Amino acid sequence: MxxxxxxxxxxxxxxxxxxxxxxxxxxxxxxxxxxxxxxxxxxxxxxxxxxxxxxxxxxxxxxxxxxxxxxxxxxxxxxxxxxxxxxNPNLVPVIDKKTESRKESSHRWFYEGRGGWWQYDERSNKDIEDRYIKKEYKFEVQIAGSLYVIDLENYQQINRNDPSRRRKIKRDVSPPDLKGIAGLKISSESRNRSQICDREGADGGSAEETPTRTSTSTRTTSTRTSTRASETSTVDVLSESSTAAGGRREADGTD
Missing domain, CATH: 3.30.40.10 (Zinc/RING finger domain, C3HC4 (zinc finger))
Structure with missing residues (x-):
């Protein structure tokens, strides 16, 4: 050759x-x-x-x-x-047996976005919830490299370097207009499943078993799900992330 x-x-x-x-x-x-x-x-x-x-x-x-x-x-x-x-980030799933078995409050913390609410990431949510239980009404958290003041008296998140930039926050089970988690969009199917699990858990029912109907409607089966699995493995890899044109958007989670 x-x-x-x-x-x-x-x-x-x-x-x-x-x-x-x-x-x-x-x-x-x-x-x-x-x-x-x-x-x-x-x-x-x-x-x-x-x-x-x-x-x-x-x-x-x-x-x-x-x-x-x-x-x-x-x-x-x-x-x-x-x-x-x-x-379109390449989101990789994590299997964490510790978080799967750990029991947590069905209530979570959310911050307001355009046309809905974003759920805080797990670490920030735990930090805010711990302070809420301790009745600490004003403190700072670091999200995506930026510092924010969490004001639990007025239920606001305030950018420490620019106090004019504020978001409403709330403690809830799972709002119907949930956009996603920490700037990562969640599919409507996953959102509905998560809301059913959360509300059953909040009402004292079983949050682990959610009935689902087959496409042929022949029988109803129970599929075991967990709130944590819904949050980590079913998050759609679409995100409303910061772009060059949207540089002023906050790193904690888009619109």
């Missing part, structure tokens, strides 16, 4: 091999995070809503979103993050 023929064959096979290698690397990363308690290199805590960047590094969605507002590069290898990544 001549050198020109080899070069042509190499040119044809190169991208294919590269794509296969990239696919394999992505699958290995997904398998790894499914079986381990991945630590985010930004907050140095276990990942919440972990996303896999094109460079194959994993971070909390809110952590890398906040970091990208200052410098749109990976916090580890400095590889540039595509502008469209936060519109």
């Amino acid at each position: 001549s050198e020109n023929s080899r070069a042509k064959c190499s040119a044809r096979s190169g991208p294919t091999v590269g794509a296969e290698v990239e696919k394999k690397v992505l699958e290995e990363n997904k398998t790894r995070i499914l079986s381990e308690h991945e630590e985010c290199s930004v907050c140095l805590q276990s990942c919440i809503h972990p996303v896999l960047l094109p460079c194959n590094h994993i971070f909390c969605f809110l952590c890398i979103k906040g970091a990208a507002q200052r410098d749109r590069r990976c916090a580890l290898c400095r590889t540039e993050i595509p502008n469209e990544f936060f519109k």
Whole structure:
């Protein structure tokens, strides 16, 4: 075979091999995070809503979103993050047996968005709920690299660096106009299932078994679900994320 023929064959096979290698690397990363308690290199805590960047590094969605507002590069290898990544992030599911078995209050904290409510991420929700129980009515929380004042007397979230930027907050079971969690949109099917589980739990019923009807309507079956599974594994990978044109949007969760 001549050198020109080899070069042509190499040119044809190169991208294919590269794509296969990239696919394999992505699958290995997904398998790894499914079986381990991945630590985010930004907050140095276990990942919440972990996303896999094109460079194959994993971070909390809110952590890398906040970091990208200052410098749109990976916090580890400095590889540039595509502008469209936060519109369609590669969200990786996590299996966490501890959170699956842990009992939590059916009430959660939400902040107002355009046309609905966003649920706080698990860590921020726990922080606010703990302060609420202790009757601490004004405190600061860090979300996506920014500091916010939580005012539980007036039920507001205030940007500490720009007090004119405020959002209403509330403690609720699951509002009907729930948009998603921490800026990640949730599908309507998942939202409805989560609301049924939450309300049953709040009413003292079983929040683990939710009846579902088959497409042929022949029988009603019970499928075991958990509120935590609904929040972490059924979140749609669409998000209303910050873009260059929307740089003034807050890192804590879009409109």
